[in-house]
Amino acid sequence: MEFLVRSENRLPPTTPPEERERLRAAERERAMELRAQGVLKRLWRVPGRNATIGLYEADDATQLHDALMSLPMAPWLDITVEPLATHPQERGTS
Amino acid sequence: MEFLVRSENRLPPTTPPEERERLRAAERERAMELRAQGVLKRLWRVPGRNATIGLYEADDATQLHDALMSLPMAPWLDITVEPLATHPQERGTS
Amino acid sequence: MEFLVRSENRLPPTTPPEERERLRAAERERAMELRAQGVLKRLWRVPGRNATIGLYEADDATQLHDALMSLPMAPWLDITVEPLATHPQERGTS
Amino acid sequence: MEFLVRSENRLPPTTPPEERERLRAAERERAMELRAQGVLKRLWRVPGRNATIGLYEADDATQLHDALMSLPMAPWLDITVEPLATHPQERGTS
Amino acid sequence: MEFLVRSENRLPPTTPPEERERLRAAERERAMELRAQGVLKRLWRVPGRNATIGLYEADDATQLHDALMSLPMAPWLDITVEPLATHPQERGTS
Amino acid sequence: MEFLVRSENRLPPTTPPEERERLRAAERERAMELRAQGVLKRLWRVPGRNATIGLYEADDATQLHDALMSLPMAPWLDITVEPLATHPQERGTS
Amino acid sequence: MEFLVRSENRLPPTTPPEERERLRAAERERAMELRAQGVLKRLWRVPGRNATIGLYEADDATQLHDALMSLPMAPWLDITVEPLATHPQERGTS
Amino acid sequence: MEFLVRSENRLPPTTPPEERERLRAAERERAMELRAQGVLKRLWRVPGRNATIGLYEADDATQLHDALMSLPMAPWLDITVEPLATHPQERGTS
Amino acid sequence: MEFLVRSENRLPPTTPPEERERLRAAERERAMELRAQGVLKRLWRVPGRNATIGLYEADDATQLHDALMSLPMAPWLDITVEPLATHPQERGTS
Amino acid sequence: MEFLVRSENRLPPTTPPEERERLRAAERERAMELRAQGVLKRLWRVPGRNATIGLYEADDATQLHDALMSLPMAPWLDITVEPLATHPQERGTS
Numbered sequence: 020m021e022f023l024v025r026s027e028n029r030l031p032p033t034t035p036p037e038e039r040e041r042l043r044a045a046e047r048e049r050a051m052e053l054r055a056q057g058v059l060k061r062l063w064r065v066p067g068r069n070a071t072i073g074l075y076e077a078d079d080a081t082q083l084h085d086a087l088m089s090l091p092m093a094p095w096l097d098i099t100v101e102p103l104a105t106h107p108q109e110r111g112t113s
Numbered sequence: 114m115e116f117l118v119r120s121e122n123r124l125p126p127t128t129p130p131e132e133r134e135r136l137r138a139a140e141r142e143r144a145m146e147l148r149a150q151g152v153l154k155r156l157w158r159v160p161g162r163n164a165t166i167g168l169y170e171a172d173d174a175t176q177l178h179d180a181l182m183s184l185p186m187a188p189w190l191d192i193t194v195e196p197l198a199t200h201p202q203e204r205g206t207s
Numbered sequence: 208m209e210f211l212v213r214s215e216n217r218l219p220p221t222t223p224p225e226e227r228e229r230l231r232a233a234e235r236e237r238a239m240e241l242r243a244q245g246v247l248k249r250l251w252r253v254p255g256r257n258a259t260i261g262l263y264e265a266d267d268a269t270q271l272h273d274a275l276m277s278l279p280m281a282p283w284l285d286i287t288v289e290p291l292a293t294h295p296q297e298r299g300t301s
Numbered sequence: 302m303e304f305l306v307r308s309e310n311r312l313p314p315t316t317p318p319e320e321r322e323r324l325r326a327a328e329r330e331r332a333m334e335l336r337a338q339g340v341l342k343r344l345w346r347v348p349g350r351n352a353t354i355g356l357y358e359a360d361d362a363t364q365l366h367d368a369l370m371s372l373p374m375a376p377w378l379d380i381t382v383e384p385l386a387t388h389p390q391e392r393g394t395s
Numbered sequence: 396m397e398f399l400v401r402s403e404n405r406l407p408p409t410t411p412p413e414e415r416e417r418l419r420a421a422e423r424e425r426a427m428e429l430r431a432q433g434v435l436k437r438l439w440r441v442p443g444r445n446a447t448i449g450l451y452e453a454d455d456a457t458q459l460h461d462a463l464m465s466l467p468m469a470p471w472l473d474i475t476v477e478p479l480a481t482h483p484q485e486r487g488t489s
Numbered sequence: 490m491e492f493l494v495r496s497e498n499r500l501p502p503t504t505p506p507e508e509r510e511r512l513r514a515a516e517r518e519r520a521m522e523l524r525a526q527g528v529l530k531r532l533w534r535v536p537g538r539n540a541t542i543g544l545y546e547a548d549d550a551t552q553l554h555d556a557l558m559s560l561p562m563a564p565w566l567d568i569t570v571e572p573l574a575t576h577p578q579e580r581g582t583s
Numbered sequence: 584m585e586f587l588v589r590s591e592n593r594l595p596p597t598t599p600p601e602e603r604e605r606l607r608a609a610e611r612e613r614a615m616e617l618r619a620q621g622v623l624k625r626l627w628r629v630p631g632r633n634a635t636i637g638l639y640e641a642d643d644a645t646q647l648h649d650a651l652m653s654l655p656m657a658p659w660l661d662i663t664v665e666p667l668a669t670h671p672q673e674r675g676t677s
Numbered sequence: 678m679e680f681l682v683r684s685e686n687r688l689p690p691t692t693p694p695e696e697r698e699r700l701r702a703a704e705r706e707r708a709m710e711l712r713a714q715g716v717l718k719r720l721w722r723v724p725g726r727n728a729t730i731g732l733y734e735a736d737d738a739t740q741l742h743d744a745l746m747s748l749p750m751a752p753w754l755d756i757t758v759e760p761l762a763t764h765p766q767e768r769g770t771s
Numbered sequence: 772m773e774f775l776v777r778s779e780n781r782l783p784p785t786t787p788p789e790e791r792e793r794l795r796a797a798e799r800e801r802a803m804e805l806r807a808q809g810v811l812k813r814l815w816r817v818p819g820r821n822a823t824i825g826l827y828e829a830d831d832a833t834q835l836h837d838a839l840m841s842l843p844m845a846p847w848l849d850i851t852v853e854p855l856a857t858h859p860q861e862r863g864t865s
Numbered sequence: 866m867e868f869l870v871r872s873e874n875r876l877p878p879t880t881p882p883e884e885r886e887r888l889r890a891a892e893r894e895r896a897m898e899l900r901a902q903g904v905l906k907r908l909w910r911v912p913g914r915n916a917t918i919g920l921y922e923a924d925d926a927t928q929l930h931d932a933l934m935s936l937p938m939a940p941w942l943d944i945t946v947e948p949l950a951t952h953p954q955e956r957g958t959s
Contacts, residue, residue, distance in 0.1 A: 020114070020172075020173035020174055020175075021627065022196070022254075023627075023636060024255060026255075032940035032941055047672060050672055051672075054672075061638075061673070062670040062672055062673060063585065063587075063667035063668060063669070063670055063673075064667075064668040064669065064670045064671070064927075064930055065665075065667075065668070065946075066666055066667075066668040066868075066926040066927075066929050066930040066933070066944075066946040067870060067872075067929070067930060067933045067934075067942075067944030067945065067946045068943075068944055068945075071670060072587060072665075072667065074625075074638075078114075079114035079173070079196075079198075080114055080196035080197060080198040080254040081114075081198040081199040081204075081252070081254075083196075083198070083254050083255070084198040084252055084254040084255060087254070087255045088255075094220035095220055096255075097256075098254075098255030098256055099255065099256075100196060100253075100254045100255045101629075101636075102116070102173075102174035102177075102194060102196045102630055103174060103627035103628070103629075103630075103636065104173075104174040104175040104177070104178040104627060104628040104629070104630040105175040105627070105628065106626040106627055106628045106635060107628075108611060108614055108615075108618075108626055109625070109626060109627075110175075115251065116630075117251075117260060118631060120631075126376035126377055141296060144296055145296075148296075155262075155297070156294040156296055156297060157209065157211075157291035157292060157293070157294055157297075158291070158292040158293065158294045158295075158363075158366055159289075159291075159292070159382075160290055160291075160292040160304075160362040160363075160365050160366040160369070160380075160382040161306060161308075161365070161366060161369045161370075161378075161380030161381065161382045162379075162380055162381075165294060166211060166289075166291065168249075168262075174630040175628075175630075177630050177631070178628055178630040178631060181630070181631045182631075188596035189596055190631075191632075192630075192631030192632055193631065193632075194629075194630040194631045195253075195260075196254055197251035197252075197253075197254075197260065198251060198252040198253070198254040199251070199252065200250040200251055200252045200259060201252075202235060202238055202239075202242075202250055203249070203250060203251075208302070208360075208361035208362055208363075210384070210442075212443060214443075266302075267302035267361070267384075267386075268302055268384035268385060268386040268442040269302075269386040269387040269392075269440075269442075271384075271386070271442050271443070272386040272440055272442040272443060275442070275443045276443075282408035283408055284443075285444075286443030286444055287443065287444075288384060288441075288442040288443045290304070290361075290362035290365075290382060290384040291362060292361075292362040292363040292365070292366040293363040298363075303439065305439075305448060314564035314565055329484060332484055333484075336484075343450075343485070344482040344484055344485060345397065345399075345479035345480060345481070345482055345485075346479075346480040346481065346482045346483075346551075346554055347477075347479075347480070347570075348478055348479075348480040348492075348550040348551075348553050348554040348557070348568075348570045349494060349496075349553070349554060349557045349558075349566075349568030349569065349570045350567075350568055350569075353482060354399060354477075354479065356437075356450075383441075383448075384442055385439035385440070385441075385442075385448065386439060386440040386441070386442040387439070387440065388438040388439055388440045388447060389440075390423060390426055390427075390430075390438055391437070391438060391439075396490070396548075396549035396550055396551075398572070398818075400819060402819075454490075455490035455549070455572075455574075456490055456572035456573060456574040456818040457490075457574040457575040457580075457816075457818075459572075459574070459818050459819070460574040460816055460818040460819060463818070463819045464819075470784035471784055472819075473820075474819030474820055475819065475820075476572060476817075476818040476819045478492070478549075478550035478553075478570060478572040479550060480549075480550040480551040480553070480554040481551040486551075491815065493815075493824060502752035502753055517860060520860055521860075524860075531826075531861070532858040532860055532861060533773065533775075533855035533856060533857070533858055533861075534739075534742055534855070534856040534857065534858045534859075535758075535853075535855075535856070536680075536738040536739075536741050536742040536745070536756075536758045536854055536855075536856040537682060537684075537741070537742060537745045537746075537754075537756030537757065537758045538755075538756055538757075541858060542775060542853075542855065544813075544826075571817075571824075572818055573815035573816075573817075573818075573824065574815060574816040574817070574818040575815070575816065576814040576815055576816045576823060577816075578799060578802055578803075578806075578814055579813070579814060579815075584866070584924075584925035584926055584927075586724075586948070588725060590725075642866075643866035643925070643948075643950075644724040644866055644948035644949060644950040645722075645724075645866075645950040645951040645956075647724050647725070647948075647950070648722055648724040648725060648950040651724070651725045652725075658690035659690055660725075661726075662724075662725030662726055663725065663726075664723075664724040664725045664948060666868070666925075666926035666929075666946060666948045667926060668925075668926040668927040668929070668930040669927040674927075678772070678830075678831035678832055678833075679909065680854070681909075681918060705954060708954055709954075712954075719920075719955070720952040720954055720955060721867065721869075721949035721950060721951070721952055721955075722949075722950040722951065722952045722953075723947075723949075723950070724948055724949075724950040729952060730869060730947075730949065732907075732920075736772075737772035737831070737854075737856075738772055738854040738855060738856040739772075739856040739857040739862075741854075741856070742856040758854060759911075759918075760774070760831075760832035760835075760852060760854040760912055761832060761909035761910075761911075761912075761918065762831075762832040762833040762835070762836040762909060762910040762911070762912040763833040763909070763910065764908040764909055764910045764917060765910075766893060766896055766897075766900075766908055767907070767908060767909075768833075774912075776913060778913075832912040833910075833912075835912050835913070836910055836912040836913060839912070839913045840913075846878035847878055848913075849914075850912075850913030850914055851913065851914075852911075852912040852913045
């Protein structure tokens, strides 16, 4: 099942640069693992913001939740999840 | 996977009573079928409104969508769907 | 009477891990007591968030309030409560 | 249990005057019955609007819902209900 | 003139318990004085929140403002005030 | 007591011009009466909209409500009223 | 450049079935053309609603606008467009 | 003084094509006049919507209002106006 | 040109009393100067809040901005400005 | 492609004056560079706020994002970006 995941990064601007970079590197690494597992399919940057919109796929919201909570930045992420239904045009039948 | 489904019924007040009753009866009948299939698990009335909050279960949002669109009142329903993840307290393991 | 309770946990990310775990354990314990009393009936995780949606039952909003305030995390919880009316389909008569 | 009930009257301005007056008279009559039963305790007009705020008392949201739906204007009323908990200052004990 | 006063208490969770209790006691005392003066007529707790809804009466918004600012918790209260007009049903004439 | 009154005019664009002009003339006439009584003190147009912001004075919200409902356009006006408290700078004393 | 396009279909429920089906067929046909041109890349149904979320690609917002206005349902579509920036993880370089 | 003017065109989809085209032509003509007078400086289309964002210049909000109301589509336009202050970087002095 | 200026004062409750009083006194003094210049015409308190609504007059938004930024409390003020157009009833002509 | 960029500056009021001035100077310098590159075309101040509205031009949202993130104040800027489509009146053809 696919989900649209909107995520605002609330890491305070006063966070020490090294800590920020450490978290960023760990985040990128974890994201690559989720891509490899087919959980994270596309990721876009919201222009002008420290925020992303992502296309995720998971068996259900519980698996998605665990994946999102496994992100190192999770404690500072303000996330909203939208469930996506397959459109008839993409069900092959229509 | 469970979903919380909020539904406002926009059937105009000027709808002829027989038409309203026909739709209501058909709606109740279809709802019973969905209950029998385990898709509709609980349904509450929002006090003071022609609106409901329902607990649904479906394989994914696509199956849920088809179930909701199969309701006779669907053309007049203003629906928002929230995905629900299983809470650790209810995962049996925690 | 049943209530839908939406709760966002605002415990700051900078809270020391031991303190967070202590609160979590106490929260789980108290939640189990509320389940035993039939006050907390179902609890879901909002995917991607440190937030829950719960189905509660209490005599009235006052009893519900006391139950919610008895949760160890209460000072950091941003809670909204929605009253639920029994739907005709579940009143046994229809 | 007490509830705060906000109600906007969406009866169209083009409603024939006699029909409007008939509904108003029936509404006042029904309101008096609800007052007599102790369900409707206080009613205020929102200044400048065809809208009211009411203090209601009912066993639960289901009973409140039935009372509100018994109002002749119900089909045109856009109602939101807020549950009220007794404040410690008014629990007699404090 | 009557007013509906919604008040969210933003006193931080980290406030030392004695300070919190001192403020609470002073708040209750002041509230009793306002009740005695007929300014505070009813007070409800918003279930699940450190927030209240109150029915106040004052000559005008200026007198109401002074009464609300006289509350010890005022610096931490996020208050919205709604003016209430007397409903024809309660004007004695209708 | 002073009030800030925001009013959107929802008279449909398809209203016959003569009817619109009749209502406008009657509205202007009634407004002049309210000015003469000191109820309507200032009136501004919201640029680009068929809407106004007005400064009104009345004994209380009930008197204000009656004044606003006496406007010929009242059935098509979507009005929100804000109570205004006298600022210390304008209380003469400060 | 990629865009996220949210579209609510406001075609009234009272639209004659043949007209609705004619529009739907024409819409599907036009959508296939846009897919062939690489403008429409992915399309999802918002569960429970006559609404879609689409991933589009166009040189700029002007080209996107023309593509969206070329849809037969365009007069009844309530569309909001969000610009998407390429995320560092998908820029090949990171 | 410059203003940012956001305008949603609510002309119903069921408007006869000739009437729509007549209004459009008249709108374009009036817009050219406003450009010639330096009142309308820039105009953009909001992608996917029958809506525009415009940069206007007028002595004050009253002159702007009259200019906007002179547009043939004015009765169907839902307009919001934002005042713009000159930024220090564009005041020549900074 | 007239403007309606809504201003919420976010000065933290924990600000030392002397600092608060110093700022207040300086604010009152500056406000009197703006009144003398005809820039600040009326000022109301929003009941229950550390917030004001003011009627200002300035040549344009740039002059208004400079006046508002000259207020000692400016760094803690959350201000929204609404442009006001003269209503036909107050243009002397109508 | 043109974009409308709304930016609220959340730099805390308690920021030391020198730090604030250093950032401001660097911001002005960077803005001039963006103007020279044709990326920043117009910039307005939102009256009464530490906020701007800007007209930007970039190949796409990715290039715009990089430009905005290159601003020294970026970590404290709360930015929303709106894509702008060319209006027929400004396409030269109409």
